[in-house]
Every structure is written in C-alpha cells, then in structure tokens.
Amino acid sequence: MKISIYDTTICDDNLGNQIIMDAINPVIDKIFRDAFIIKLQYLEKFGDMSHRHIRESKYTFFGGTNALSSTMNRYSQMGFNLADTTRINNVVLVGVGWWQYQKKPNFYTRYLLKRILHPDAIHSVRDEYTKDYLQNIGIKNVVNTSCPTVWNLNKKHCENIPAHKSRKAVCSLTDYHQDPVSDAAFLRLVIERYEKCFLWLQGAGDREYFDSLDLPAGAIELIPPKLSAYDQLLMSEEVDYIGTRLHAGVRALQHRRRALILGIDNRALEIGKNIGLNVCDRKDIGAVSRFCKGGEATLLRIPEEEIQRWQQQFVE
Numbered sequence: 001m002k003i004s005i006y007d008t009t010i011c012d013d014n015l016g017n018q019i020i021m022d023a024i025n026p027v028i029d030k031i032f033r034d035a036f037i038i039k040l041q042y043l044e045k046f047g048d049m050s051h052r053h054i055r056e057s058k059y060t061f062f063g064g065t066n067a068l069s070s071t072m073n074r075y076s077q078m079g080f081n082l083a084d085t086t087r088i089n090n091v092v093l094v095g096v097g098w099w100q101y102q103k104k105p106n107f108y109t110r111y112l113l114k115r116i117l118h119p120d121a122i123h124s125v126r127d128e129y130t131k132d133y134l135q136n137i138g139i140k141n142v143v144n145t146s147c148p149t150v151w152n153l154n155k156k157h158c159e160n161i162p163a164h165k166s167r168k169a170v171c172s173l174t175d176y177h178q179d180p181v182s183d184a185a186f187l188r189l190v191i192e193r194y195e196k197c198f199l200w201l202q203g204a205g206d207r208e209y210f211d212s213l214d215l216p217a218g219a220i221e222l223i224p225p226k227l228s229a230y231d232q233l234l235m236s237e238e239v240d241y242i243g244t245r246l247h248a249g250v251r252a253l254q255h256r257r258r259a260l261i262l263g264i265d266n267r268a269l270e271i272g273k274n275i276g277l278n279v280c281d282r283k284d285i286g287a288v289s290r291f292c293k294g295g296e297a298t299l300l301r302i303p304e305e306e307i308q309r310w311q312q313q314f315v316e
Contacts, residue, residue: 001035003028004057006042006078008065013204016247018227020064023148024094028061031314042067044079051087059121059314063094063148066267068130070102072109082108085115093123095148098130101266110137124148124310127270143306146275149250150300151307158298161256165240165294170198170223170233170252172243175205177264182282183244184213186262189285190242191219193292198233201225202245231255242291244282246271258298260291275301 005028008017028037038053040046042062046054054060067077077099080088105113117123117139124145125131131144145151169190173183191197200223201207207222223229230248233239234255241252241259246268249261262282263269272279276299280287 001032002038002053002057003032003035004038004040004053004060006060006062007039008042008063008077010039010041011043015202015225015227015230016245017065019149019247019251020095020147022227023151024061024063027094027148027151027311031311042079043077045081046079046084046088051084054088054090057090059118060088060091061094062091062096064096064126066097066099066265068096068109068113068133069099070105070109070133072112073106075099080112080116082112085112088116090118091116092118092121093125093142095124095126095145096130097126097147097267097270098133101129105133105137113137113139122310122313124306126267127274129266129270143303143310144274145303145307145310146271147250149247149254150271150275150277150302153250153253153300154302154304155300157256158253158300161253161258161298162238163258163295163297165292166238166258167194168196168198168237168239169194169292170200170230170237170239170241170243171220172200172202172241172245172248173206173209174244174264175203175209177244178209179264179282180213182285184215185285186242186282186288187213187215187220189288189292191216193289194240196221198223198237198239200230200233200243200245200248202230202248227251240291240294242288249277253298258291258294260288262288275303 123142126147244262249259252259261268261279268279
C-alpha cells in the first residue's frame with residue numbers, strides 16, 4: 001500500500017509546522033506499519049509526479065495548519081485548484097483548522113472541498129468551529145479531535161506539569177500578526193517577573209519584529225530558529241512559556257512545562273474553548289500577570305473517543 005502525506009514543513013518558514021508534523025508522522029506510521037509513505041509539498045501547485053503518487057495512494061493525508069478558508073480561490077494553504085478536482089478525491093484531513101473567523105464559504109470553496117476530500121473517510125479537524133463550517137457545506141463525515149499535537153496530553157501527562165511558577169520563562173512573538181504595544185507590554189512584564197527570559201524565534205520574521213520593539217537591551221536571550229534548539233531549552237531549563245505562538249506553547253506542554261498562549265486569532269481561542277487550553281487575549285495583561293504568579297494546574301479535556309474513532313477507521 002502507498003500512502004501520501006502533504007508535509008507542511010516543506011517550503012515553509014514557520015517552525016510550528018515541524019511541531020505539527022512531529023505529532024502526525026508517528027500516528028500515520030503506527031496505523032500504516034507496512035505502507036510506503038510519500039511526502040508531498042503542500043503550498044504550491046501539484047505537478048505530474050505528485051498527481052501520480054496521489055493517484056496510486058489509498059489515502060492522502062493533510063495535517064495541521066489553518067489550511068481551510070471561506071474563499072479558497074483567494075486564500076488557501078492548500079496547493080489545490082479546480083483543475084485538481086478531476087484527479088484528486090482521496091484527501092483525508094488530520095487536525096486541520098479554518099483560517100480566521102469568516103463568512104460562509106463561497107461556491108468555489110464548497111465545490112473544491114467536496115471534490116478533493118475523501119467522500120467516505122472520517123475527517124479530523126482541530127476545533128468545533130471548523131467542524132461546523134464543513135458540516136454546513138454538506139461534509140458530514142468529520143469529527144473534532146483537536147490538534148494532533150495535543151493528542152498525548154492526557155490527564156496523566158498533565159498531572160506532571162507543575163503548578164508552581166518557574167524562575168525562568170521563554171516567550172514567542174508572531175511576525176505576521178504584530179501588535180507592538182501589546183507585545184512589548186507582556187514582554188516587559190515577563191522581564192520584571194522572572195529572573196531570566198528567553199525568546200524562541202519560530203518564524204522567519206520574528207527576529208526583525210523583536211528588534212523593532214522598545215525593550216531593555218540584553219534583557220531577553222534569543223533562542224535560534226531551530227526546533228532542536230527550543231527542545232534543548234525545554235529539556236534543560238525549568239521554564240514557563242508565555243507567547244503568541246500556539247504550537248510553541250503546545251511544545252512546552254509536551255515537555256511538561258507550564259504554558260500560557262496569548263490568542264491572536266481563532267486558532268488558540270477555539271482550541272482553548274474546546275479542550276481547556278490555557279489561552280487569553282494578547283491584550284489581557286492581567287491574565288498574564290496572574291499566570292506569572294503560578295498556582296493553577298494544567299487540566300485539558302482531550303477528545304480521546306473522537307481521536308480513537310478517527311484512527312480506528314483505518315485499522316478496520
């Protein structure tokens with residue numbers, strides 16, 4: 001059997017997609033132990049070779065990211081277009097989300113998704129908002145599993161995340177969604193409340209954005225833009241995470257570190273509603289201040305039945 005996966009780390013400058021694929025790849029490998037796995041790029045149009053692999057694959061998985069939108073003819077993080085609908089009809093979603101809060105999907109989007117998505121397989125989305133949008137356009141075979149990056153953050157795992165405040169903190173910024181006043185405010189608070197502060201550069205433009213903020217010189221130590229460097233920090237230092245990058249926060253939780261994610265769009269806010277992820281609005285400096293004091297346990301409601309249902313369909 002051949003299986004294809006749209007690998008969202010290819011030709012992309014957001015290291016959060018590496019965190020997502022780190023979660024998805026082991027799941028696919030476990031389900032399809034004997035399958036031959038093909039990795040495909042996902043943002044650009046597909047050529048003849050990609051189409052051949054997709055045609056020969058029983059399933060083609062698309063994982064993570066806010067790839068869906070109401071106007072996919074104008075904005076899409078999928079490389080599909082109408083021409084592909086005659087050759088692709090086996091795409092299975094894995095924890096995919098909807099891009100921002102939008103109006104109802106237009107005709108182009110409805111037609112495209114109904115044609116390229118597998119008609120019988122159950123699709124996995126990351127929040128109830130995305131599930132509702134798909135079901136409202138007639139794609140009923142969908143479950144809300146939340147993001148694959150949180151699938152292993154069960155009760156036992158969360159019990160090992162400390163409730164007390166750490167002496168050090170690691171932060172993040174988002175280069176494509178800037179709010180210099182709010183971002184500088186939360187960073188100044190972190191500098192004040194913690195003995196040492198780090199900043200992980202998850203996106204290609206994060207360093208330039210950080211340099212533009214009016215912050216005390218030398219108050220924050222930069223972590224290189226490599227996932228391995230961030231993992232090393234999380235493993236070697238007892239740190240709290242506070243930042244606008246959703247998956248940097250989830251990565252901290254994976255390493256059993258306290259995390260507060262500052263919501264800047266629907267992604268973290270919707271996941272927070274569904275599973276109890278610790279999220280607040282970026283402008284809510286009071287919530288950041290309360291988190292800095294510590295004392296609250298990490299309690300997540302992982303949708304284990306939905307995750308099992310999605311995985312079990314392939315086993316059966």
